[in-house]
Amino acid sequence: GVTQLLRVTPSMLKEHNKKDDAWSAFGGKVYNITPYIPFHPGGEKELLRVAGRDGTKLFALTHAWVSVDMMLDSCLVGLLVPE
Numbered sequence: 257g258v259t260q261l262l263r264v265t266p267s268m269l270k271e272h273n274k275k276d277d278a279w280s281a282f283g284g285k286v287y288n289i290t291p292y293i294p295f296h297p298g299g300e301k302e303l304l305r306v307a308g309r310d311g312t313k314l315f316a317l318t319h320a321w322v323s324v325d326m327m328l329d330s331c332l333v334g335l336l337v338p339e
């Protein structure tokens with residue numbers, strides 16, 4: 257379907273830092289990771305470390321071979337932009 261992407265600033269991202277409302281940015285794209293939390297093979301606690309913030313570096317350190325683009329395509333909410 258048609259997707260309207262939001263322009264998300266770091267402060268907007270920070271508002272979604274709860275387990276029941278978690279957004280995170282990877283490679284400049286912002287995802288609603290909430291529905292994925294129970295399915296993360298690395299556990300909920302690890303994934304929640306990036307809730308509300310840019311997770312690009314931590315993600316690259318843990319599993320650069322995993323494709324967020326493919327896995328969380330349906331959870332894409334927008335693009336990370338400067339404040």
Ligand code: HEM
Nearest residue numbers: 289296297298302303305306311314315318319322324327
């Ligand atoms: C494992 C996906 C974010 C830490 C995995 C695996 C996948 C995955 C598919 C299994 C990889 C494999 O076996 O080769 C994702 C996705 C993420 C995400 C889609 C973002 C939405 C993170 C973050 C961290 C993290 C931010 C760390 C802060 C780990 C760890 C494992 C793991 C430690 C290894 C678990 C184990 O093998 O025992 N993740 N991950 N992940 N993830 Fe993530």
